[in-house]
Amino acid sequence: xxxxxxxxxxxxxxxxxxxxxxxxxxxxxxxxxxxxxxxxxxxxxxxxxxxxxxxxxxxxxxxxxxxxxxxxxxxxxxxxxxxxxxxxxxxxxxxxxxxxxxxxxxxxxxxxxxxxxxxxxxxxxxxxxxxxxxxxxxxxxxxxxxxxxxxxxxxxxxxxxxxxxxxxxxxxxxxxxxxxxxxxxxxxxxxxxxxxxxxxxxxxxxxxxxxxxxxxxxxxxxxxxxxxxxxxxxxxxxxxxxxxxxxxxxxxxxxxxxxxxxxxxxxxxxxxxxxxxxxxxxxxxxxxxxxxxxxxxxxxxxxxxxxxxxxxxxxxxx
Amino acid sequence: xxxxxxxxxxxxxxxxxxxxxxxxxxxxxxxxxxxxxxxxxxxxxxxxxxxxxxxxxxxxxxxxxxxxxxxxxxxxxxxxxxxxxxxxxxxxxxxxxxxxxxxxxxxxxxxxxxxxxxxxxxxxxxxxxxxxxxxxxxxxxxxxxxxxxxx
Ligand code: HEM
Ligand SMILES: [Zn+2]
Numbered sequence: 001x002x003x004x005x006x007x008x009x010x011x012x013x014x015x016x017x018x019x020x021x022x023x024x025x026x027x028x029x030x031x032x033x034x035x036x037x038x039x040x041x042x043x044x045x046x047x048x049x050x051x052x053x054x055x056x057x058x059x060x061x062x063x064x065x066x067x068x069x070x071x072x073x074x075x076x077x078x079x080x081x082x083x084x085x086x087x088x089x090x091x092x093x094x095x096x097x098x099x100x101x102x103x104x105x106x107x108x109x110x111x112x113x114x115x116x117x118x119x120x121x122x123x124x125x126x127x128x129x130x131x132x133x134x135x136x137x138x139x140x141x142x143x144x145x146x147x148x149x150x151x152x153x154x155x156x157x158x159x160x161x162x163x164x165x166x167x168x169x170x171x172x173x174x175x176x177x178x179x180x181x182x183x184x185x186x187x188x189x190x191x192x193x194x195x196x197x198x199x200x201x202x203x204x205x206x207x208x209x210x211x212x213x214x215x216x217x218x219x220x221x222x223x224x225x226x227x228x229x230x231x232x233x234x235x236x237x238x239x240x241x242x243x244x245x246x247x248x249x250x251x252x253x254x255x256x257x258x259x260x261x262x263x264x265x266x267x268x269x270x271x272x273x274x275x276x277x278x279x280x281x282x283x284x285x286x287x288x289x290x291x292x293x294x295x296x297x298x299x300x301x302x303x304x305x306x307x308x309x310x311x312x313x314x315x316x317x318x
Numbered sequence: 319x320x321x322x323x324x325x326x327x328x329x330x331x332x333x334x335x336x337x338x339x340x341x342x343x344x345x346x347x348x349x350x351x352x353x354x355x356x357x358x359x360x361x362x363x364x365x366x367x368x369x370x371x372x373x374x375x376x377x378x379x380x381x382x383x384x385x386x387x388x389x390x391x392x393x394x395x396x397x398x399x400x401x402x403x404x405x406x407x408x409x410x411x412x413x414x415x416x417x418x419x420x421x422x423x424x425x426x427x428x429x430x431x432x433x434x435x436x437x438x439x440x441x442x443x444x445x446x447x448x449x450x451x452x453x454x455x456x457x458x459x460x461x462x463x464x465x466x467x468x469x
Binding site: 056158160161162163164165166169172173216217218219220223224226227 | 423425426427428447452453454455456457458459463465466469
């Protein structure tokens with residue numbers, strides 16, 4: 001199975017010819033917290049398998065998050081039904097709700113606010129209907145805490161370890177973040193996030209392989225592929241991984257819903273767009289070591305550059 | 319290791335610690351003497367003395383600033399004593415030295431391991447994975463993250 005998006009739909013992340021960490025969030029044009037792509041069915045199957053077999057890795061929540069979890073259920077269901085009326089519908093009669101997922105052919109009748117009427121905790125339940133990973137940040141004492149989340153497709157981090165953690169501590173592993181005061185600026189930005197004005201950003205990385213579930217818990221398995229990258233196989237083996245991240249203030253609990261939609265594209269496909277090829281080559285060539293190290297590209301960066309260079313040259317000949 | 323830092327403008331400076339720890343406070347003590355501030359030095363060399371510390375700390379007037387330098391194991395107890403005596407974070411500095419036990423969260427199995435503060439790599443006692451000890455700390459787990467040491 002190939003998790004490779006079509007070129008047209010791929011959220012290409014680059015601007016300019018260099019990349020540095022910055023607060024690259026922008027206000028959303030279409031304020032929906034989720035997106036359904038052609039990979040929906042495959043990804044839902046994978047996500048549900050992971051949730052069943054590795055619950056502690058994929059789902060964590062603190063007991064005081066239930067009200068916020070319901071708020072997320074409402075936001076996500078509203079957005080699904082509004083944006084994809086042919087695939088989803090939601091009927092509300094007071095607190096009696098009927099959610100219909102027509103893609104999966106599932107109907108759920110439940111009482112809003114009453115956990116006993118759902119098969120799972122609210123956040124776990126709704127996460128089984130969307131491709132996004134869903135993280136719930138709660139705000140208190142002038143800070144944001146990761147108090148609940150469903151995470152099946154992480155870029156090498158652990159939800160179980162990060163449970164209950166403050167925003168700045170979560171970002172502690174990123175080189176230069178604290179030194180440059182970025183962690184504080186981003187936290188202040190998030191604290192000012194307003195309901196009804198969602199923001200989004202794209203984060204990117206490279207990976208050897210095409211797994212969506214690159215959890216820290218399984219890094220000892222999938223990380224090994226980094227050692228197998230050659231100039232010859234880089235086009236197929238190496239993928240650019242882009243996370244579309246969306247930030248929604250939840251008005252009732254004053255928490256934040258952070259959704260992460262992960263897209264993968266092989267270098268081969270990326271390189272088939274000459275502008276992307278040129279731009280990505282420039283950016284990767286110039287990327288400083290602290291960023292390549294943190295993103296885990298250092299082991300095979302040269303092989304990738306050689307591959308991209310070859311593609312650029314063959315383009316010129318044509 | 320944390321270093322003692324001189325904080326100016328206090329009514330009185332109180333230095334507590336074992337002989338070994340006093341060396342770590344030396345620079346600050348010199349500065350306080352030089353600038354002519356009131357100060358007191360209390361050498362704690364056995365447990366008995368650290369138990370009596372509680373009453374002594376409670377008798378201190380407002381505006382006293384406390385430095386404590388002890389081995390990590392003893393330091394924890396004195397930190398608690400000081401807190402119970404009503405001293406806040408803004409009025410104290412605790413400097414530890416020597417061996418300290420850290421809790422390491424295994425990235426693969428989520429097991430908690432204990433290791434000495436100077437150990438950089440350990441074997442997870444639950445799943446056997448070789449872990450590289452990081453400084454990524456979780457208050458919730460009271461542990462630092464152990465990453466895969468070798469691919
Ligand atoms: C509020 C929700 C957010 C959560 C829960 C979150 C969580 C995380 C986590 C878990 C990591 C990986 C850290 C590790 O290595 O262990 C990370 C990385 C990062 N985060 Fe956030 N983050 C959030 C918002 C943001 C925002 C608004 C920005 C804006 C710039 C941001 C910028 C970054 C960057 C630049 C990285 C490094 C990514 C890379 O180099 O691939 N984060 N974040
Ligand atoms: Zn382990």
